[in-house]
Structures are given as C-alpha cells and as structure tokens.
Amino acid sequence: MKSPKKSAPDVLVVNAGTVFTFAPLTARAKTWIDDNVQSESYHWLGNMLVVEHRYAWALAEGMLSEGLILKQAFAERRTRRSDGKRSRYT
Numbered sequence: 001m002k003s004p005k006k007s008a009p010d011v012l013v014v015n016a017g018t019v020f021t022f023a024p025l026t027a028r029a030k031t032w033i034d035d036n037v038q039s040e041s042y043h044w045l046g047n048m049l050v051v052e053h054r055y056a057w058a059l060a061e062g063m064l065s066e067g068l069i070l071k072q073a074f075a076e077r078r079t080r081r082s083d084g085k086r087s088r089y090t
Contacts, residue, residue: 009071011063013056014048016075020056021048022063029068036062 010029014021024030024047033039033049037059043050051059060070 007069010068011070012073013060013070014073014075015056016050019050019052020059021045021050022056022059023048029063032063032066032068 008025010024010026010032012021012023012025014023022033024033037049039049063070
C-alpha cells in the first residue's frame, strides 16, 4: 500500500516569541503575500514577513483558505541556567 504523497509546504510559520514570522517558500506563497498583505519594508526580516500575534491567526487562515500549505517550525530559544552557562530548548 502506498502512503499518501505529502505536499511540500508553501510557507514556514514560526512563533518567535513576541512575533510570528511567515517565510514564503514558493513563488505562489510570495505572490499571495504581495497581493493580500499590506506591508512596509520594516515588516520584512530577510525573506520573512514579521507580524504581531494579533494578526498571525487571520493571516494563516487566509493562506489556508487559498490552498497554501503551512508548516510550523519552532524558534530555538536560549536561556541562562542557574550555573550561568547557556542552555538551549525548543
């Protein structure tokens, strides 16, 4: 029996703590963002659209309703342990 073919994601979504980032991975996703999101240059960090939490859900819903495939990723966070050394957790 063949397993269902998984489609490649169009957008990588990361909860980066105080903001969400939406990184278009396909031309279709970039075009959708250009056509549907009002943004200024300061809303972009490299190729990632940076949005406040209050807008992230609606943006994701809009993308999904147009058939874009979203993939969630997790930001790596660093903190100091009680012994002063840096530790990582996701």
